[in-house]
Amino acid sequence: xxxxxxxxxxxxxxxxxxxxxxxxxxxxxxxxxxxxxxxxxxxxxxxxxxxxxxxxxxxxxxxxxxxxxxxxxxxxxxxxxxxxxxxxxxxxxxxxxxxxxxxxxxxxxxxxxxxxxxxxxxxxxxxxxxxxxxxxxxxxxxxxxxxxxxxxxxxxxxxxxxxxxxxxxxxxxxxxxxxxxxxxxxxxxxxxxxxxxxxxxxxxxxxxxxxxxxxxxxxxxxxxxxxxxxxxxxxxxxxxxxxxxxxxxxxxxxxxxxxxxxxxxxxxxxxxxxxxxxxxxxxxxxxxxxxxxxxxxxxxxxxxxxxxxxxxxxxxxxxxxxxxxxxxxxxxxxxx
Amino acid sequence: xxxxxxxxxxxxxxxxxxxxxxxxxxxxxxxxxxxxxxxxxxxxxxxxxxxxxxxxxxxxxxxxxxxxxxxxxxxxxxxxxxxxxxxxxxxxxxxxxxxxxxxxxxxxxxxxxxxxxxxxxxxxxxxxxxxxxxxxxxxxxxxxxxxxxxxxxxxxxxxxxxxxxxxxxxxxxxxxxxxxxxxxxxxxxxxxxxxxxxxxxxxxxxxxxxxxxxxxxxxxxxxxxxxxxxxxxxxxxxxxxxxxxxxxxxxxxxxxxxxxxxxxxxxxxxxxxxxxxxxxxxxxxxxxxxxxxxxxxxxxxxxxxxxxxxxxxxxxxxxxxxxxxxxxxxxxxxxx
DNA sequence: TTGAAAGCGCTACCAG
DNA sequence: CTGGTAGCGCTTTCAA
Numbered sequence: 001x002x003x004x005x006x007x008x009x010x011x012x013x014x015x016x017x018x019x020x021x022x023x024x025x026x027x028x029x030x031x032x033x034x035x036x037x038x039x040x041x042x043x044x045x046x047x048x049x050x051x052x053x054x055x056x057x058x059x060x061x062x063x064x065x066x067x068x069x070x071x072x073x074x075x076x077x078x079x080x081x082x083x084x085x086x087x088x089x090x091x092x093x094x095x096x097x098x099x100x101x102x103x104x105x106x107x108x109x110x111x112x113x114x115x116x117x118x119x120x121x122x123x124x125x126x127x128x129x130x131x132x133x134x135x136x137x138x139x140x141x142x143x144x145x146x147x148x149x150x151x152x153x154x155x156x157x158x159x160x161x162x163x164x165x166x167x168x169x170x171x172x173x174x175x176x177x178x179x180x181x182x183x184x185x186x187x188x189x190x191x192x193x194x195x196x197x198x199x200x201x202x203x204x205x206x207x208x209x210x211x212x213x214x215x216x217x218x219x220x221x222x223x224x225x226x227x228x229x230x231x232x233x234x235x236x237x238x239x240x241x242x243x244x245x246x247x248x249x250x251x252x253x254x255x256x257x258x259x260x261x262x263x264x265x266x267x268x269x270x271x272x273x274x275x276x277x278x279x280x281x282x283x284x285x286x287x288x289x290x291x292x293x294x295x296x297x298x299x300x301x302x303x304x305x306x307x308x309x310x311x312x313x314x315x316x317x318x319x320x321x322x323x324x325x326x327x328x329x330x331x332x333x334x335x336x
Numbered sequence: 337x338x339x340x341x342x343x344x345x346x347x348x349x350x351x352x353x354x355x356x357x358x359x360x361x362x363x364x365x366x367x368x369x370x371x372x373x374x375x376x377x378x379x380x381x382x383x384x385x386x387x388x389x390x391x392x393x394x395x396x397x398x399x400x401x402x403x404x405x406x407x408x409x410x411x412x413x414x415x416x417x418x419x420x421x422x423x424x425x426x427x428x429x430x431x432x433x434x435x436x437x438x439x440x441x442x443x444x445x446x447x448x449x450x451x452x453x454x455x456x457x458x459x460x461x462x463x464x465x466x467x468x469x470x471x472x473x474x475x476x477x478x479x480x481x482x483x484x485x486x487x488x489x490x491x492x493x494x495x496x497x498x499x500x501x502x503x504x505x506x507x508x509x510x511x512x513x514x515x516x517x518x519x520x521x522x523x524x525x526x527x528x529x530x531x532x533x534x535x536x537x538x539x540x541x542x543x544x545x546x547x548x549x550x551x552x553x554x555x556x557x558x559x560x561x562x563x564x565x566x567x568x569x570x571x572x573x574x575x576x577x578x579x580x581x582x583x584x585x586x587x588x589x590x591x592x593x594x595x596x597x598x599x600x601x602x603x604x605x606x607x608x609x610x611x612x613x614x615x616x617x618x619x620x621x622x623x624x625x626x627x628x629x630x631x632x633x634x635x636x637x638x639x640x641x642x643x644x645x646x647x648x649x650x651x652x653x654x655x656x657x658x659x660x661x662x663x664x665x666x667x668x669x670x671x672x
Numbered sequence: 673t674t675g676a677a678a679g680c681g682c683t684a685c686c687a688g
Numbered sequence: 689c690t691g692g693t694a695g696c697g698c699t700t701t702c703a704a
Binding site: 339340341351352355356359361362383384386387388389390391392393 | 696697698699700
């Protein structure tokens, strides 16, 4: 393992000059910098992580806490982990994984030992016990998701409520009067933070627009395709002319297949919009209008806030919401 | 952030005594140790991670590289990540996540900077490019999965070949003469290391036992339930009296449902064994005999090998295979 | 059973 | 624009 003094000797400069050339925190003449860079390449030098942490008071590591519950949707979850890792690396940061029970214990531990510069919180529950912990520690903490009590916290998320209103408005503008929402599993409305937000915002906006609104879940704990299809058809039978879908890729496909099997066409007989889908609705057999949840957007913002938390002015504790965007694929029909 | 000298002062001892009391690397009298422990608790002391790395030449961090490909089965993958994290924590280690392109770049980087004590490799491909890299770096590397060329590497895995042979023997002993294997997706036989091992071992053992053996995949890239069902029924139509299943939970359920719909009973008309399933086949509508892949077993072993790699005698490069176990649920019938 | 002190490899201050 | 050097907080000899 080659050290900074060897690089300095090889380049014929002092240790400090090597350090400054690499960090860019002090101007270094073009020629010396190039000599140093060449030495670094040739020797395969990489600053010792421990020494850097100790001297520099920066670890270049973010913790990512995620209570990998068995009822979380694995593919969605993985997208977020990946998006976070990518965003972090872009800012020269690594991700330390804190799973499960560690989510709480681990947070205190890495905060107390100074192992990480900031903590990113994934899979936020409405009454998440990482909330009081975040308030208690000095390490900057960014929530990707919004808990019930977000007072004093920095939270990032898709603006699910705006997304729900956008969807309702879209079908309302198209003349629909009765709509149904096929949501997530029952447990998700208790354990997760955003499903309730989507449901209540949609319901409220529907009321404002004088529409009839009805809701069905995707099952109890795990999405149950039979249940979802039954729920969706029930909504249609009760007169809904538009369906808002806030569920898994498999459930989307099952509902659309069942609708087709009934001889109904989309959007001829039924309009459909996906809300907050993090999978690609374009590859579905029936590509539907969507107001997507793009993990990379939220994670980029979260990492940006984490980095800024280490700078001079820490970002104000607040809800940092990503505005929703509407992707049209022609699955909303205008009623005359 | 409280430091070791504050603890020393509070306990009325020297810095080194505190260090030794905490590490246990030198005997400390009962009374002083208790005084130190009390001071640690009261002050909430936790050793600075950077200082420890620098002075101790141990980071207490393992890297976990995983090329989160879109075609990997997310739930299975998550089980392994979780199992690794749990095993690591039991040994007082944290997990640093290296995803995607970083899988390669990251490995060199963390090795060169001394950020981690060892590297765990997940989701191993037959021609994995992390193999030559592992040979080139000094940081101990443990593969969870077996690449084609495992020469000089430490690899951990379920003994898939033994599992396949065990399944074939079980149905052979029960008098079956024609068996079918419903395997993973086509791409898995190219991109992953264990599906081909299961298939060839099953085929070879079937030949040894004088049985007729046939194989079908679960689809091209993603498991296609329609395709799987078709494949399974085809095998049955061609006379197979026993089916070995090496696919996803959803595919298992779909096949069993289709078999039932045909009016066939398990095991009356058809015997079934699941091979290498990492999900719980007991919660399926029809619980079948299984030779499970238990992520925690492999990951415990891998972490153990990683820890031992840092000790006096490094484990010999070799294949460390976890012997399969047969879980009977009465889905294999004896033919007379 | 305990203490004193020499580093670990780097960053960043103080000089020039 | 560059160099010298004092720490960063801990581990681990060496001494007692």
